[in-house]
Amino acid sequence: MIIHRQNRAMIILLAATFFIYPLLAFAQRPAASQEVKYSPQLASEIKKVQQAALESDYAYRQLAHLSNNIGPRLSGSPQAQAAVEYVAAELRKLGLEVQLEKCMVPHWVRGEEAGALTEYPSMAPNTTQKIALTALGGSVATPADGLTAEVVVVNNFEELEALGRNRVVGKIVLFNAKFDQRLADNGFEGQAYGQAVIYRGIGASAAARLGAVAALNRSVGGADYRLPHTGALRYADDAPKIPAAAVASEDADLIAHLVSEGKVRMRLLLTPQTLPDAVSYNVVADLKGSEHPEQIVIVSGHLDSWDLGRGAIDDGAGVAIAMQTAQLFKQLHLRPKRTIRVIAWMNEENGLAGGRAYANDHKDEMANHFAAIESDLGAGHPLGFYAQGKPEILTLLQPLTVILQTQGAGVTRLVEETGSDVAPLGAAGVPTFAPIQDARTYFNYHHTAADTLDKVNPKELQENCAVVAALAYALASMTQSLPR
Amino acid sequence: MIIHRQNRAMIILLAATFFIYPLLAFAQRPAASQEVKYSPQLASEIKKVQQAALESDYAYRQLAHLSNNIGPRLSGSPQAQAAVEYVAAELRKLGLEVQLEKCMVPHWVRGEEAGALTEYPSMAPNTTQKIALTALGGSVATPADGLTAEVVVVNNFEELEALGRNRVVGKIVLFNAKFDQRLADNGFEGQAYGQAVIYRGIGASAAARLGAVAALNRSVGGADYRLPHTGALRYADDAPKIPAAAVASEDADLIAHLVSEGKVRMRLLLTPQTLPDAVSYNVVADLKGSEHPEQIVIVSGHLDSWDLGRGAIDDGAGVAIAMQTAQLFKQLHLRPKRTIRVIAWMNEENGLAGGRAYANDHKDEMANHFAAIESDLGAGHPLGFYAQGKPEILTLLQPLTVILQTQGAGVTRLVEETGSDVAPLGAAGVPTFAPIQDARTYFNYHHTAADTLDKVNPKELQENCAVVAALAYALASMTQSLPR
Numbered sequence: 001m002i003i004h005r006q007n008r009a010m011i012i013l014l015a016a017t018f019f020i021y022p023l024l025a026f027a028q029r030p031a032a033s034q035e036v037k038y039s040p041q042l043a044s045e046i047k048k049v050q051q052a053a054l055e056s057d058y059a060y061r062q063l064a065h066l067s068n069n070i071g072p073r074l075s076g077s078p079q080a081q082a083a084v085e086y087v088a089a090e091l092r093k094l095g096l097e098v099q100l101e102k103c104m105v106p107h108w109v110r111g112e113e114a115g116a117l118t119e120y121p122s123m124a125p126n127t128t129q130k131i132a133l134t135a136l137g138g139s140v141a142t143p144a145d146g147l148t149a150e151v152v153v154v155n156n157f158e159e160l161e162a163l164g165r166n167r168v169v170g171k172i173v174l175f176n177a178k179f180d181q182r183l184a185d186n187g188f189e190g191q192a193y194g195q196a197v198i199y200r201g202i203g204a205s206a207a208a209r210l211g212a213v214a215a216l217n218r219s220v221g222g223a224d225y226r227l228p229h230t231g232a233l234r235y236a237d238d239a240p241k242i243p244a245a246a247v248a249s250e251d252a253d254l255i256a257h258l259v260s261e262g263k264v265r266m267r268l269l270l271t272p273q274t275l276p277d278a279v280s281y282n283v284v285a286d287l288k289g290s291e292h293p294e295q296i297v298i299v300s301g302h303l304d305s306w307d308l309g310r311g312a313i314d315d316g317a318g319v320a321i322a323m324q325t326a327q328l329f330k331q332l333h334l335r336p337k338r339t340i341r342v343i344a345w346m347n348e349e350n351g352l353a354g355g356r357a358y359a360n361d362h363k364d365e366m367a368n369h370f371a372a373i374e375s376d377l378g379a380g381h382p383l384g385f386y387a388q389g390k391p392e393i394l395t396l397l398q399p400l401t402v403i404l405q406t407q408g409a410g411v412t413r414l415v416e417e418t419g420s421d422v423a424p425l426g427a428a429g430v431p432t433f434a435p436i437q438d439a440r441t442y443f444n445y446h447h448t449a450a451d452t453l454d455k456v457n458p459k460e461l462q463e464n465c466a467v468v469a470a471l472a473y474a475l476a477s478m479t480q481s482l483p484r
Numbered sequence: 485m486i487i488h489r490q491n492r493a494m495i496i497l498l499a500a501t502f503f504i505y506p507l508l509a510f511a512q513r514p515a516a517s518q519e520v521k522y523s524p525q526l527a528s529e530i531k532k533v534q535q536a537a538l539e540s541d542y543a544y545r546q547l548a549h550l551s552n553n554i555g556p557r558l559s560g561s562p563q564a565q566a567a568v569e570y571v572a573a574e575l576r577k578l579g580l581e582v583q584l585e586k587c588m589v590p591h592w593v594r595g596e597e598a599g600a601l602t603e604y605p606s607m608a609p610n611t612t613q614k615i616a617l618t619a620l621g622g623s624v625a626t627p628a629d630g631l632t633a634e635v636v637v638v639n640n641f642e643e644l645e646a647l648g649r650n651r652v653v654g655k656i657v658l659f660n661a662k663f664d665q666r667l668a669d670n671g672f673e674g675q676a677y678g679q680a681v682i683y684r685g686i687g688a689s690a691a692a693r694l695g696a697v698a699a700l701n702r703s704v705g706g707a708d709y710r711l712p713h714t715g716a717l718r719y720a721d722d723a724p725k726i727p728a729a730a731v732a733s734e735d736a737d738l739i740a741h742l743v744s745e746g747k748v749r750m751r752l753l754l755t756p757q758t759l760p761d762a763v764s765y766n767v768v769a770d771l772k773g774s775e776h777p778e779q780i781v782i783v784s785g786h787l788d789s790w791d792l793g794r795g796a797i798d799d800g801a802g803v804a805i806a807m808q809t810a811q812l813f814k815q816l817h818l819r820p821k822r823t824i825r826v827i828a829w830m831n832e833e834n835g836l837a838g839g840r841a842y843a844n845d846h847k848d849e850m851a852n853h854f855a856a857i858e859s860d861l862g863a864g865h866p867l868g869f870y871a872q873g874k875p876e877i878l879t880l881l882q883p884l885t886v887i888l889q890t891q892g893a894g895v896t897r898l899v900e901e902t903g904s905d906v907a908p909l910g911a912a913g914v915p916t917f918a919p920i921q922d923a924r925t926y927f928n929y930h931h932t933a934a935d936t937l938d939k940v941n942p943k944e945l946q947e948n949c950a951v952v953a954a955l956a957y958a959l960a961s962m963t964q965s966l967p968r
Contacts, residue, residue, distance in 0.1 A: 453738075
């Protein structure tokens with residue numbers, strides 16, 4: 001999960017991202033007269049795919065390798081390159097036709113990062129107090145020996161504006177907007193994220209316009225384990241670039257408490273570097289279709305990750321699910337009519353270069369892109385799938401949902417967008433899909449050091465593989481076309 | 485919560501600590517014929533104390549100051565000294581007679597700490613992988629530029645012995661014993677802790693006897709947020725002192741996975757220092773009894789904390805509860821017959837110097853120590869209280885438990901030990917007590933950076949204050965004596 005970098009107004013842009021879609025969703029049920037049936041053979045094959053997925057450990061083994069043996073895979077890093085080579089080799093092993101499709105990616109490297117309160121009410125003499133924080137992706141550095149300034153706390157942009165330039169100039173601004181876990185607990189994790197992430201995204205420039213020397217945001221996520229959550233920021237063209245970091249929720253609480261009592265000064269050291277853009281790749285691997293090889297069904301996840309954890313839930317799981325889909329078809333000697341194209345996207349997190357390069361490089365082939373699936377919300381128990389496109393799509397997939405209901409994954413929902421990397425395809429008219437997952441705890445770990453293999457339950461990963469592989473098989477094998 | 489430093493065999497010693505007591509507990513119910521009654525006035529006063537505690541925010545404000553304004557309070561630190569002065573001043577404000585009673589404490593200072601895997605199966609070229617770890621309290625340092633060695637993983641001491649010297653010499657040993665959260669979920673948190681903490685306590689020396697160059701232990705605690713849990717270790721006299729650190733559970737899993745595939749080498753840097761023992765103090769504050777001022781009821785918590793977090797649940801809460809007890813009696817103009825002695829103990833975590841110094845300095849006054857209460861298991865919802873001593877004690881306190889039952893805290897249990905600091909008093913025949921608390925998540929945060937104010941629910945802190953203050957009031961006011 002990222003924030004986009006387009007030059008549109010950031011709020012509108014954020015409202016358009018993946019995580020806002022449930023707000024815009026509407027239920028869609030086919031009328032009885034529209035009943036669709038699959039051939040007994042297709043239904044049987046979908047069930048075979050589903051059952052085999054529920055019994056395979058291939059995806060988990062791939063995820064373990066990506067997470068543990070390769071590790072964090074930030075764009076431009078040696079690990080990202082190693083992951084490209086590894087996934088390409090594994091897909092070749094399966095017999096797929098593999099291409100590495102080039103894209104230029106940002107190459108931002110985290111350096112040292114440290115924060116400490118150096119002055120606050122009733123501070124014990126000769127002490128400081130540590131602030132747990134992490135630089136936001138894309139942040140500029142502080143001076144090499146850090147900066148020290150007074151901290152002001154605001155809960156939103158209105159409070160920042162109300163402070164005005166006089167009370168912000170020369171200060172560090174802490175945006176203290178809380179992630180609403182109760183929303184996430186009720187399945188509105190996207191809204192909870194959207195409400196808070198805007199301060200990470202554009203807070204630094206808003207503070208800089210009023211003369212702030214650095215910006216902090218309360219970490220965007222649930223849980224309470226002193227974990228800072230990183231993520232991309234976007235500097236506006238009309239504001240100075242100031243260093244920006246996310247602080248753990250506990251440290252945001254601490255600062256807010258102390259500021260309510262008196263003057264608080266903080267030392268901040270961040271030494272990230274933005275290196276020249278690097279060459280990287282989407283891994284694109286085809287299992288050619290038997291009847292319509294020119295028609296493509298994409299199954300995908302993104303291969304890059306943030307650097308603090310090991311990219312297991314975001315989004316090694318998505319890549320492993322896509323790899324498993326092809327593996328299952330090979331294992332079961334099933335060859336769908338249309339081409340299954342496994343894609344491991346590069347640079348979802350801090351640029352979307354991979355998704356954009358693909359859409360641009362293949363822009364003349366959009367009519368042949370039958371559908372595109374991306375999984376990028378972890379690997380929690382799947383409840384069904386999201387679809388973006390015409391409502392009739394859900395009608396055409398109703399026989400599939402009946403099969404998926406046997407594993408508790410029979411829910412469908414039409415949404416505005418299903419995933420960041422496939423969004424350009426969706427915008428070009430390609431129907432896109434994503435599993436609906438239990439993501440109540442996803443944002444506990446999202447973009448943190450704790451995004452590690454143990455966060456993925458092997459059984460739930462199998463369930464996701466079953467949903468995605470069954471969906472891919474149905475899309476690649478169905479006799480009907482999807483309306484555009 | 486600590487491990488003791490005595491010269492007894494460590495296993496027996498650990499079996500004797502606070503956390504093992506529920507294993508040895510037995511239910512004790514008074515026979516009907518033993519019915520005890522308090523005077524209507526005493527019962528009414530206990531209820532007033534209870535009710536006032538449930539409505540007061542004094543303890544929470546004290547805890548906020550200790551946690552946020554003073555911060556971590558490791559023995560020998562400026563913050564520990566500031567906390568001594570602060571608590572003494574606050575108790576003087578209440579009108580108590582305050583003494584600072586000297587004790588010499590260890591002065592261990594954490595330095596840099598870093599771990600990275602430098603060689604492992606399928607490692608991406610030119611990369612390493614970070615290991616989240618923290619030095620154990622009391623650990624010696626690595627060489628200034630760190631050490632690098634192969635890692636071997638064992639799940640217990642038997643596996644270590646089975647490896648033998650040849651396969652351990654020159655290596656880093658990782659003890660990978662897991663904290664059993666299901667035990668903790670079922671109220672057996674002490675057993676879960678006891679099963680795993682022994683490797684933190686004596687693992688380093690066991691590894692060193694076989695020639696290991698460093699020891700790691702899987703963090704002792706629940707949760708899965710990449711948090712290393714510190715705590716004291718104890719070097720044996722017959723083994724070289726080697727550096728020792730706790731790794732986050734995720735990193736223990738990572739190492740175990742990679743070691744199962746091949747050779748793993750790790751770089752470890754720890755630069756702690758053990759400075760000369762420092763002068764510190766127990767804060768001892770008396771509210772003199774109206775009839776038997778020479779008879780003492782201690783109400784206590786420990787003022788020192790580990791250095792990673794802010795010492796909120798371990799054990800700022802215990803100190804705040806004890807302070808609140810005296811504050812309530814003052815607020816309500818209640819003066820118990822016996823003296824209420826509030827004690828904020830020093831050095832519970834890494835030496836027990838405070839508890840031992842008190843027991844030694846007051847050894848001729850044990851007969852006048854009527855009872856001693858310590859709260860040191862956080863501030864979760866209280867269920868009743870533990871008692872150590874003769875079973876008849878519970879009979880004598882039955883009218884109190886009837887009152888506490890109105891807040892869901894009517895359970896009592898006899899145990900072998902109720903708290904580390906009051907254990908020497910218990911050994912000298914003084915009946916000791918502690919609240920029974922909901923500690924199912926206590927070890928998620930215990931000894932970590934996440935031991936911060938937000939982990940204490942203000943309402944549950946009030947409930948604990950009600951239990952401890954009511955218990956203290958009953959003990960200090962009852963007409964009967966407690967059997968010894």
